[in-house]
Amino acid sequence: MHLSNQSLLVILVVGIVAGWLAGLIGDIVIGIVGAFIGDWLLPQLGLHLGTGIVELIVNAFIGAVILLFVLRLVGGGGGWGYRPRWRW
DSSP: OOOOHHHHHHHHHHHHHHHHHHHHHHHHHHHHHHHHHHHHHHHHTTOOOSSHHHHHHHHHHHHHHHHHHHHHHHHTOOSTTOOOSOOO
16 A cells, blocks of 8 residues: 555644544533532532633633543543653
8 A cells, every 4th residue: 555645744634633523522512510519519519609701711611620530530540640750
């Protein structure tokens, strides 16, 4: 199989776009799930941060942060992207 330079360029561009879309879709899903978590959890705790749309945005943000924190704990993310350079 012979690939021309143009074919390689197309494969690289498609790979970059696919990776960006996968990350974007993942971010959107985390944002939506986080919004539900924040909208449910914060009123349960008696926290009302703002009113109207401001409260919804703050709740969604806090919910997404909580969700990311839990996913990092469960997934063994190593703590916010920290990777040690050495191992014992």
